[in-house]
Amino acid sequence: EAGVAQSPRYKIIEKRQSVAFWCNPISGHATLYWYQQILGQGPKLLIQFQNNGVVDDSQLPKDRFSAERLKGVDSTLKIQPAKLEDSAVYLCASSFNLVNNEQFFGPGTRLTVL
Amino acid sequence: LAKTTQPISMDSYEGQEVNITCSHNNIATNDYITWYQQFPSQGPRFIIQGYKTKVTNEVASLFIPADRKSSTLSLPRVSLSDTAVYYCLVVLYSSASKIIFGSGTRLSIRP
Numbered sequence: 740e741a742g743v744a745q746s747p748r749y750k751i752i753e754k755r756q757s758v759a760f761w762c763n764p765i766s767g768h769a770t771l772y773w774y775q776q777i778l779g780q781g782p783k784l785l786i787q788f789q790n791n792g793v794v795d796d797s798q799l800p801k802d803r804f805s806a807e808r809l810k811g812v813d814s815t816l817k818i819q820p821a822k823l824e825d826s827a828v829y830l831c832a833s834s835f836n837l838v839n840n841e842q843f844f845g846p847g848t849r850l851t852v853l
Numbered sequence: 854l855a856k857t858t859q860p861i862s863m864d865s866y867e868g869q870e871v872n873i874t875c876s877h878n879n880i881a882t883n884d885y886i887t888w889y890q891q892f893p894s895q896g897p898r899f900i901i902q903g904y905k906t907k908v909t910n911e912v913a914s915l916f917i918p919a920d921r922k923s924s925t926l927s928l929p930r931v932s933l934s935d936t937a938v939y940y941c942l943v944v945l946y947s948s949a950s951k952i953i954f955g956s957g958t959r960l961s962i963r964p
């Protein structure tokens with residue numbers, strides 16, 4: 740069974756530039772999560788989708804971050820414009836549904852903002 | 854929202870049993886407690902999940918007392934490859950599915 744795919748694996752940009760991350764969850768998984776993990780900290784949930792609807796985006800900085808999952812399968816997370824404090828690993832995860840909390844994580848995208 | 858509290862770090866030796874405790878106040882009856890393991894440069898990996906009493910699988914056991922204000926992850930006979938960060942995760946299904954990761958416990962296993 741293929742795991743959660745993410746791209747790119749690494750990205751270096753300058754502040755005020757834009758960046759987008761892509762995630763393809765495990766086939767059949769209805770729930771998709773985006774997390775931000777700053778070095779030395781636990782993952783912080785940014786947004787959670789159930790199919791193509793948003794379940795929770797309370798910690799998403801909506802002035803600069805946006806995410807979509809238009810067809811209920813793959814998803815993109817965008818930052819525009821990026822700030823220095825956005826440097827982190829962005830993790831995508833999926834689970835079969837909201838009740839089953841076994842989340843499968845992708846390898847993450849390491850973003851460096853200079 | 855309930856927060857989770859874990860020890861920042863723990864050390865042990867190969868072959869020992871390791872117990873990591875997580876505190877979680879205000880947890881509701883139907884909320885799940887889940888533990889994840891994370892190695893450097895990798896995403897977290899599911900270890901075990903439960904909501905009361907004891908759950909055991911091939912790699913760990915999870916103990917949850919009756920008051921559910923804490924839980925303990927037990928790793929039997931650890932090896933060097935168990936060196937990782939362990940996260941306690943509480944899913945608050947009673948509060949619009951809020952997901953909170955703990956701060957993590959950095960476990961170091963020595964030969």
